Amino acid sequence: MATGLSQPLGAAAGGWIYNFWGYPSVFLVSSFGLVASFIWVAFMLPETRGENNKDPLKIKVRRLFTCKTFRESFIATAKKRPNQGRKQIVLLIISMCFLVIATNSTSDINYLYAHHQFNWGTTKYSTITAVYSIITIFVLILVVPVMKYFRTGDPTLGLVGTTSTLLKFLGIGLSWKAAIFHIANLMGPLAPCATLAIRSRISKLVSTDDLGKVFSFVATAEALLPVLTTIIVSQIFNAFLGIYPGMPYIVLAICLIIPFSIFIWMTCLPAVNSAEGNQNDERDRDNYSSIT
Numbered sequence: 001m002a003t004g005l006s007q008p009l010g011a012a013a014g015g016w017i018y019n020f021w022g023y024p025s026v027f028l029v030s031s032f033g034l035v036a037s038f039i040w041v042a043f044m045l046p047e048t049r050g051e052n053n054k055d056p057l058k059i060k061v062r063r064l065f066t067c068k069t070f071r072e073s074f075i076a077t078a079k080k081r082p083n084q085g086r087k088q089i090v091l092l093i094i095s096m097c098f099l100v101i102a103t104n105s106t107s108d109i110n111y112l113y114a115h116h117q118f119n120w121g122t123t124k125y126s127t128i129t130a131v132y133s134i135i136t137i138f139v140l141i142l143v144v145p146v147m148k149y150f151r152t153g154d155p156t157l158g159l160v161g162t163t164s165t166l167l168k169f170l171g172i173g174l175s176w177k178a179a180i181f182h183i184a185n186l187m188g189p190l191a192p193c194a195t196l197a198i199r200s201r202i203s204k205l206v207s208t209d210d211l212g213k214v215f216s217f218v219a220t221a222e223a224l225l226p227v228l229t230t231i232i233v234s235q236i237f238n239a240f241l242g243i244y245p246g247m248p249y250i251v252l253a254i255c256l257i258i259p260f261s262i263f264i265w266m267t268c269l270p271a272v273n274s275a276e277g278n279q280n281d282e283r284d285r286d287n288y289s290s291i292t
Contacts (some may be wrong), residue, residue, distance in 0.1 A: 015126025076213035095259035104226035139189035154201040155266035161194025166256040173249030
């Protein structure tokens with residue numbers, strides 16, 4: 001809840017701070033918040049991991065930049081698993097990448113697009129963005145428990161989230177007036193369901209021992225890909241600014257057909273529970289012990 005509310009409140013506050021005091025005040029307030037958060041985490045939160053680690057600082061720094069962790073994460077992700085487990089995990093990671101690219105790579109052009117199409121100022125855009133973010137939070141609070149109550153499977157949940165994201169980006173790309181832009185955003189509150197479904201499905205396919213390693217690999221892909229694709233999306237926006245400024249959103253909507261197709265394929269697969277991943281891991285350990 002705190003994470004969900006912080007983004008729209010920050011966006012709205014940034015717009016109004018800019019309206020009264022300009023850009024320098026926005027960055028000063030943001031910097032103060034980051035410094036305060038760092039101090040709080042460094043000195044107020046108790047340490048719960050690695051308290052018995054007596055390694056010197058030199059070794060800790062060396063381990064921080066080692067590739068061993070990434071290699072172990074890749075091996076755990078690529079491990080062969082029964083019932084097309086490896087194939088599912090790889091396809092889920094690909095789906096996650098496309099969804100993250102779609103939602104994160106447009107951050108540099110969203111305001112520019114709204115300003116170009118509808119002549120919105122910073123304050124108006126940030127306020128509208130905050131309102132739709134809050135709507136998304138409350139829709140998820142209502143819808144996700146209902147879908148869980150009716151035991152909706154992860155592929156169905158992912159299909160709903162991907163469809164919501166696809167319709168949102170398609171609508172934004174076709175927005176020749178503000179009303180269509182608003183309708184498109186009202187189609188997008190269920191978009192986070194896709195990433196929730198992916199994480200849930202992976203956690204059921206992977207054993208407890210490999211769960212952290214696989215999610216570490218997923219987090220690496222999530223962090224690196226938007227950095228690269230943001231440049232591409234910005235270049236597409238600049239190239240089509242005088243022709244069709246909504247082209248980046250149309251391109252991303254087309255790319256979302258890939259995770260949409262993957263979730264459709266997964267709806268044809270049998271249901272998976274978290275116990276199966278642990279049973280598969282125990283079977284792998286038994287086979288390894290019999291070999292050795």
